[in-house]
Amino acid sequence: MSAGYQAPKSFLDNHGKSSGAAAWILSTDHKRIGILYLCSMLTFFSVAVVIGLLMRIELIAAGKTIMEAKTYNAFFTVHGMIMIFLFIIPGIPAAFGNFIMPIQIGAKDVAFPRLNLLSWWLYISGGLIAVLSLFTGGGAPDTGWTFYAPYSIRTGTNVSLAVFAAFVLGFSSILTGLNFVTTIHRMRAPGMTWFRMPLFPWSLYATGWVQIVATPVLAITLLLLIFERSFGVGFFDPAKGGDPILFEHLFWIYSHPAVYIMILPAMGVISEIVPVFARKGIFGYKAIVLSSLSIAGVGYLVWGHHMFTSGMSDTSRWIFSLLTFIVAVPSGVKVFNWVSSLYKGSIDVRPPFLYVMAFIFLFSIGGLTGLINGALSTNIHIHGTYFIVGHFHYVMFGGTGIAFFGALHFWFPKMFGRMYSEKIARVAVALLFIGLNTLYFPMLVLGWQGMPRRYYDYLPQFQPLNVISTIGSWIVAAALIIMFTNLIRSLFKGEKAAGNPWDGTTLEWTVSSPPPHENFEEGPVITHGPYQRT
Amino acid sequence: MMNTISDTAARVDSAFLFITGISVALLVLVTALMLFFVFRYSRKRHPEPVEVEGNLTLEIVWTAIPSIIVLAMFYVGFTGFQFMRTPPGDAMTVKAVARMWSWVFEYENGAKSDVLKVPIGRPVKLAITSEDVLHGLFIPAFRVKEDAVPGMTTKLWFTANETGSYDLFCTEYCGQGHSAMITKTEVMKQEDFDKWYASYKAEGEESKGLQILTEKGCIGCHSTDGSKKIGPTLKGIWGRKEAVVTNGTEREITVDEEYLKKSLLEPNADIVKGYPAIMPPQKGALTEQEIGALVDYLKKLK
Numbered sequence: 001m002s003a004g005y006q007a008p009k010s011f012l013d014n015h016g017k018s019s020g021a022a023a024w025i026l027s028t029d030h031k032r033i034g035i036l037y038l039c040s041m042l043t044f045f046s047v048a049v050v051i052g053l054l055m056r057i058e059l060i061a062a063g064k065t066i067m068e069a070k071t072y073n074a075f076f077t078v079h080g081m082i083m084i085f086l087f088i089i090p091g092i093p094a095a096f097g098n099f100i101m102p103i104q105i106g107a108k109d110v111a112f113p114r115l116n117l118l119s120w121w122l123y124i125s126g127g128l129i130a131v132l133s134l135f136t137g138g139g140a141p142d143t144g145w146t147f148y149a150p151y152s153i154r155t156g157t158n159v160s161l162a163v164f165a166a167f168v169l170g171f172s173s174i175l176t177g178l179n180f181v182t183t184i185h186r187m188r189a190p191g192m193t194w195f196r197m198p199l200f201p202w203s204l205y206a207t208g209w210v211q212i213v214a215t216p217v218l219a220i221t222l223l224l225l226i227f228e229r230s231f232g233v234g235f236f237d238p239a240k241g242g243d244p245i246l247f248e249h250l251f252w253i254y255s256h257p258a259v260y261i262m263i264l265p266a267m268g269v270i271s272e273i274v275p276v277f278a279r280k281g282i283f284g285y286k287a288i289v290l291s292s293l294s295i296a297g298v299g300y301l302v303w304g305h306h307m308f309t310s311g312m313s314d315t316s317r318w319i320f321s322l323l324t325f326i327v328a329v330p331s332g333v334k335v336f337n338w339v340s341s342l343y344k345g346s347i348d349v350r351p352p353f354l355y356v357m358a359f360i361f362l363f364s365i366g367g368l369t370g371l372i373n374g375a376l377s378t379n380i381h382i383h384g385t386y387f388i389v390g391h392f393h394y395v396m397f398g399g400t401g402i403a404f405f406g407a408l409h410f411w412f413p414k415m416f417g418r419m420y421s422e423k424i425a426r427v428a429v430a431l432l433f434i435g436l437n438t439l440y441f442p443m444l445v446l447g448w449q450g451m452p453r454r455y456y457d458y459l460p461q462f463q464p465l466n467v468i469s470t471i472g473s474w475i476v477a478a479a480l481i482i483m484f485t486n487l488i489r490s491l492f493k494g495e496k497a498a499g500n501p502w503d504g505t506t507l508e509w510t511v512s513s514p515p516p517h518e519n520f521e522e523g524p525v526i527t528h529g530p531y532q533r534t
Numbered sequence: 535m536m537n538t539i540s541d542t543a544a545r546v547d548s549a550f551l552f553i554t555g556i557s558v559a560l561l562v563l564v565t566a567l568m569l570f571f572v573f574r575y576s577r578k579r580h581p582e583p584v585e586v587e588g589n590l591t592l593e594i595v596w597t598a599i600p601s602i603i604v605l606a607m608f609y610v611g612f613t614g615f616q617f618m619r620t621p622p623g624d625a626m627t628v629k630a631v632a633r634m635w636s637w638v639f640e641y642e643n644g645a646k647s648d649v650l651k652v653p654i655g656r657p658v659k660l661a662i663t664s665e666d667v668l669h670g671l672f673i674p675a676f677r678v679k680e681d682a683v684p685g686m687t688t689k690l691w692f693t694a695n696e697t698g699s700y701d702l703f704c705t706e707y708c709g710q711g712h713s714a715m716i717t718k719t720e721v722m723k724q725e726d727f728d729k730w731y732a733s734y735k736a737e738g739e740e741s742k743g744l745q746i747l748t749e750k751g752c753i754g755c756h757s758t759d760g761s762k763k764i765g766p767t768l769k770g771i772w773g774r775k776e777a778v779v780t781n782g783t784e785r786e787i788t789v790d791e792e793y794l795k796k797s798l799l800e801p802n803a804d805i806v807k808g809y810p811a812i813m814p815p816q817k818g819a820l821t822e823q824e825i826g827a828l829v830d831y832l833k834k835l836k
């Protein structure tokens with residue numbers, strides 16, 4: 001840099017026309033929107049974690065411990081709704097996709113910056129409507145996050161408003177997907193061919209399509225439910241000539257693909273972190289791309305595996321089981337690719353990499369227990385039990401949640417220009433790993449022993465493992481507190497971070513930390529693959 | 535270590551062991567390799583990375599072998615499932631009716647019970663339905679389960695091979711009493727079962743009241759033996775002094791015929807202190823005659 005050169009102001013210092021809070025909630029800068037999402041999601045996440053902890057305290061002993069059945073039922077509904085619709089579905093794409101992806105493909109912003117801001121506004125409105133639904137009408141909904149009919153039609157609680165919240169959130173998700181798909185098609189830097197694109201944008205691309213194609217089904221389903229509740233139209237309640245199994249189909253036609261909206265971006269994050277800390281390219285780049293796309297494709301066809309005991313015909317049951325096993329293969333392939341990428345690398349075990357290691361183990365347990373769910377005869381036994389609760393927490397928390405926090409530790413210096421204490425970060429991730437296993441492994445065993453899920457109370461034989469699980473929830477809570485204290489403290493007191501603190505190769509590491517408002521002073525021109533070291 | 539409690543349990547358990555065995559092997563393999571690489575190729579021991587872009591043979595192998603493994607898993611699950619879905623022709627059919635929050639089992643001769651009583655060694659087919667919302671009939675010991683869907687009859691079957699009493703849970707969330715919707719499967723010796731089965735018809739008016747309590751699902755929430763369930767016990771209810779809340783104010787009443795009738799028809803008018811106001815009103819569900827029989831029965835239930 002020549003003398004007298006003035007580096008452009010970072011996006012954090014560039015308020016645009018507004019100031020204060022308005023500089024955030026009215027900004028169309030993808031980086032500010034990413035941070036806006038990050039903060040709002042973590043707020044909702046904390047609320048849902050506290051509810052989870054309270055549920056675990058209730059379950060430490062049989063009978064009433066701290067709350068009534070009614071409260072417990074509202075708690076698991078609200079916990080599930082927040083975690084699914086306000087944390088894990090927007091999750092990695094809305095926070096890190098927004099912030100990092102445009103930079104990674106060498107763009108100034110997403111294709112539709114104002115639509116991007118609208119997505120956040122829809123998100124926060126949906127979130128607030130959901131909160132409102134807890135305190136108005138007949139009180140907090142008590143249906144579970146799946147809203148199964150006809151219970152969801154007959155209960156006096158405030159289901160309609162809660163469902164409307166999910167409806168609004170669905171639109172936020174569709175718009176984000178649309179925006180990302182367009183951005184990736186149209187805004188890649190010159191020379192960035194499809195196969196020179198990093199794997200994180202690839203995963204967001206596959207996710208975007210799922211969001212666009214699947215989410216409208218959810219919107220329609222929820223509207224039908226609201227119609228039936230408000231006007232007595234009989235879609236789902238047999239008392240009015242409806243069909244409750246139809247609701248299950250419609251619900252899972254969205255909600256199974258939604259599982260891939262949750263996990264694909266997490267896989268993208270892992271595929272970014274591995275090459276940086278192994279200091280070499282990812283093993284089988286194209287195989288990883290291909291597996292993302294095939295997961296996104298075949299993933300539409302397996303929804304029926306949530307319905308193996310529903311009364312659906314036996315023929316559809318075995319077809320869905322077969323397809324489910326087929327979609328398991330590409331996920332397995334990815335795990336093999338990540339592990340092989342370490343072979344002959346030069347591995348630096350820094351905090352983000354520790355999250356990768358935790359992810360590979362926990363996600364593997366989530367995926368492998370999925371095989372027991374997918375096989376027909378074993379599914380019959382574990383359907384609707386704590387085995388399922390254990391399984392999906394391993395996938396969603398042990399998989400996506402861990403990848404989310406891995407991404408946070410990986411891109412934190414880039415986003416905020418500060419470094420956190422690596423020592424404390426290591427303690428937090430180790431504790432989180434122990435806590436998650438203590439919290440969720442007992443659930444797998446409980447489920448196999450026959451304890452049903454959504455259970456306020458249980459028979460005495462289930463007590464010992466429930467006690468262990470509750471202790472696990474305290475370890476997780478401690479880990480989260482340590483992690484967030486470390487990060488929040490570093491926002492103000494952390495050492496200044498360099499532009500490329502981890503020695504990464506993708507484009508976000510070529511700009512300063514935090515990045516300037518326009519991302520690049522001079523648009524980059526791409527001449528080689530994303531993980532190649534020159 | 536074959537599970538012999540029921541034929542279905544044996545098949546589910548062997549599929550479980552097969553899948554879990556392979557899964558544990560895969561988990562150990564992946565974790566061990568990861569840890570080994572992290573150790574062997576740490577930056578200290580291996581400062582200069584060697585670029586390995588990929589290996590087509592390896593990719594094909596680790597796509598093909600898992601594909602074969604998962605197809606095998608599918609097959610194991612599928613055969614067990616076919617067995618579980620094909621009740622033998624000579625199976626005894628019992629109708630299982632779910633409602634919030636109790637089960638009633640109806641036998642071919644008209645006998646009804648809130649406990650599923652079955653003879654040992656005889657295939658039993660359950661024809662399951664629901665009167666209100668979704669429920670799920672689950673007997674963990676036998677590894678069988680099927681949802682109870684209103685407006686539809688679903689099925690499952692099993693043969694129990696050991697006498698005893700086994701838990702029967704509801705596994706489809708159905709509201710406030712979901713976790714209390716528990717009963718038992720009683721596997722009886724053939725002669726005990728026959729005795730119970732035959733005795734049913736023989737009983738006269740005496741037990742009419744009990745029969746209604748069972749059929750209408752009352753004993754899902756009210757015990758007849760003094761134990762506390764979701765609602766107050768019916769044992770010794772006649773003449774009992776009870777603190778109730780009426781329109782938000784507390785008062786004391788003595789249970790008499792008028793109070794009993796009102797509590798059946800408008801249960802939420804007076805709520806016994808300490809209990810939730812969740813009992814469904816029986817207006818239209820009970821005839822005059824049935825109410826009379828119930829009151830007679832409750833008078834004598836000491």
Ligand code: HEM
Binds near residue numbers: 077087143454456
């Ligand atoms: C400290 C962390 C957490 C604790 C202690 C916790 C605990 C629980 C408990 C006790 C239940 C209720 C089980 C039942 O009664 O059937 C539950 C359900 C659930 N949890 Fe969590 N959880 C935590 C984190 C998460 C995360 C991170 C996610 C997703 C990202 C998540 C998603 C869900 C969902 C979807 C349900 C199902 C709700 C329903 O049945 O409708 N949880 N959790």
Ligand SMILES: [Cu+2]
Binds near residue numbers: 256305
């Ligand atoms: Cu699914």
Ligand SMILES: [Cu+2]
Binds near residue numbers: 669707708709713
């Ligand atoms: Cu239930």
